[in-house]
Amino acid sequence: MTDILNTLALIGNFIIVPGLAYGSQLALGALGITMVYGILRFSNFAHGETMSFGAMATILITWALQAQGVSFGVLPTALLALPFGILITIALCLFTDRLVYRYYRSQRAEPVTYLIVSVGVMFFLGGLIRFIIGPNDQIFSDGTRFIMKVQAFKEMTGLSEGLAIKTSQGVTIITAIVIVTLLFWFLNRTRTGKSMRAYSDNEDLALLSGINPERVVMIAWIITGTLAAVAGTLYGLDKSYKPFIFLQLLLPMFASAIVGGVGNPLGAIAGGFVIAFSELIVTFAYKKVLAYLLPLSMAPEGLMQLLSTDYKFAVSFLILVIVLLVKPTGIFSGKTL
Amino acid sequence: MSRTQKNSLLFLIMLAMVAGVGIVQSWNVALTIFNLCLISAIMSLGVNIQWGYAGLFNAGVMGFAALGGLAAIIISSSPVAATWEAGGMRAILGLLAGLFAIVIGIFTWKKTVTLEKKRYWPTMVVAVVGYALMRLIIDPAISTIEAIEPAKTGYLGGFNQPILLSWLVGGIFAAAAAWVVGKIALGLRSDYLAIATLGISEIIIYFLKNEDWLTRGVKNVTGLPRPVPYEIALQQTAWLQSWTDNFGLSIIEASSILVKLSYAGLFATVLVIILWLSETALRSPWGRMMRAIRDNEVAASAMGKNITWRHLQVFVLGSAVIGMAGAMLTTLDGQFTPSSYQPLRFTFLIWVMVIVGGSGNNFGAVLGGFVIWFFWIEAEPIGLQLMDLITSGMDESSPLRAHLLENAAHMRLMTMGLILLLVLRFAPRGLIPEKKR
């Protein structure tokens, strides 16, 4: 019995808690990608850098707040800075749209043209971010580091395996729930939200119904900017902020969006968790689990890892490939908002 | 001024700029830039074949180039006898087991059509069993190989063949990878190819960084043999000694320039051959058909053209060219450093070259390769000087000034983004636009 509880604690510590946090971050990122895809109808390669920009803005404001002696008690100060980060990111998105994307809309450009344009935006933002904050790691989390410490858990339960929950993980999950609830309330309950779903579903009919496309696009960018800033900040809080990591995050985020069905917000969330948990499950070393569950004589010698941790990005690719081969429209049959 | 004159003028200006670097900075620097311009031009030709001929967006240039680099190691480095004895055969056997599992998996998938939805299961079983088998065979071999003198070898080494051969093999490696990706992602929505290639390139880099038994990973493989003589050897030849004496040149600089010139000769030869082949292909019925497909897929498919198959051809060909360029780059460096592969430098910069040069026009792609590489390199000193000028009014010890100077190097990413956006907006057909045929 203790063995089973220990196993559960082990899995909780190394798969479930980090999976929920990472899954939330991916889901928020994928939601941004899906939003742009659903309304503006292109794959936004600049989304990773937009997240990075949002995180950077939040970090700079966090530093300013910290310098003023402001703090948020046990919670990270970054949460106080986040609303400002969101506003700055929204401004960036709207500015980019006005300056860059709007022209291609008026030209009714092909999706692949948009894609290349977004590569240009990605380049520019990548440079701008490195120019402002530099290419190195930035740690900006403060407050209490843990909600639950390994030692405390062990003492509480008497188990030999510990379960730790970092503050950043708790904050990530709760923030994600709040943001996603607000988003779904907006899309399903408000007139403007419904008009966005209508525009995504059938652009011509939406125009016939008197829905203003420029307004829909503007709100799509506002939502995208918000999601990007939140996702980038949460990822940075959880793992530390490195400008180059956001280009690598594009792959799992795109994979999440496509696995769930690109254009479908529910799918993006499901996809985010599918990818996050698959990564962790496949790269987890099962040695200890097996040691608990199997008789002593059969305990394995190796790490019993399905795939080395270095290949975690390969997992999202593999899932992406399977989905493309088996059901290219994704789990929730995409292309709706 | 005719088109040809105008285009020749553009190339002449470009060469003059390289020569300008030779005069202002040094000829060594100029030739270094020139050689990389040649390689960039070949890479951008490869991308142009995919994008310009067929409208395929390849976001995995980096991966294909790195596979070329892998070919350079495997072909040219010397075999490490100790590691081969310890586990070479077993590692090869493991790879074969993996390959065998894939073949059986595909076979199972094809032969179980009648099972409909249930056919996922047998295929999955084959995949899982095959993977487990491969790991069982290869894992011990890998740990043995990597344990043998990890600081010096710890990998299998290569076949000790001339490194020039690897240029061809690099093309084949890249083509094989492209075939697999193409099979999966072509025929689906256009941006799935972009995302799939972005993914495969990341994975290739992770593979090269982590499979130390094959590539030494981040420990890098250095000292690859050269296709051209070494500077030291040249310095000892009588003819160069007398030649430099006569002209009063430094023999060290002369030998180094001579080496770079030999590389330039090799690269230029390859570039000319590929350029000639691509131009011939573009003018052939095959090229006409490709452009017809690009311009109107629906009509072309109505005429009975198998579009996915044609796209696969172009995608594989273009990737092969990129792979060759990758092998050439590793040859020039004389070493393979997996961590140097960054998507911005290896994938998206090449894209800027193609777009700026003129998508669909091979000469445009070549010119784009030259122009963008030149500015990519020269943007750093220029940016620094510019920043120095801008901040000259500030206090010497001002932290803002220090910060601006320190990060001025990143200006070039911004510049590239800006160039790409401006060209797309105001001159979407590039420096040398595609010819109307």
Next chain:
Amino acid sequence: MSYLLGESMTGGYGGADILHSCTIGVEKGQIAVVVGPNGAGKSTAMKAIFGMLSLREGRVLMDGEDISTLKPQDRVIKGMGFVPQNSNVFTSMTVEENLEMGAFIRRDDFSDTMAQVFDLFPILKEKRSQTAGELSGGQRQQVAVGRALMTQPKVLMLDEPTAGVSPIVMDELFGRIIEVAQTGIAILMVEQNAKHALNIAHKGYVLVQGSNRYTDTGEALIANPDVRKSFLGG
């Protein structure tokens, strides 16, 4: 003069003209039907009246006012409702949301109108919270018509409302359309099923190659032997 009138319309999609001095009109509370062979420009004429293509010559009048230069969206505000032939519902949204989107330009309380639409199409009330994509072809057409009615239009234009539905459903749809007309709305529709449609039409237009060939009451057109022979299959 008709309540809605497209007068000697000439134009096309940029290339050669498709319409050649074509005139189509409809009165309040009446049904006008446009029929003709494939490629006669029936749908084009409809789009021209709705402002989806610009006319080279001719004009569109509504209640005596020249609306030729208005954008489709503005014509909706003026009181036109348009039901396109294809993808005329938001498939991923519920029936009720579809109707809400139909009323998007209205800022007032539109619950009465929705109740009226539900009265007219009781099946929609039953399926109000199902997504439109899950409905049958005939039900979707009802959603499409209902969506267009949400703006309380004075004119309703239908582009082949019965395309791809079974004969029984077609009869039912025509029945509904007559009911809509009886509420005082002018109905202009393009139909493939010429004989059926002319049966319920107050006025019929036979178009050939973008011009009017015959114009008469529905009854008269059905009775006309030439029309019968060439366009109604004997």
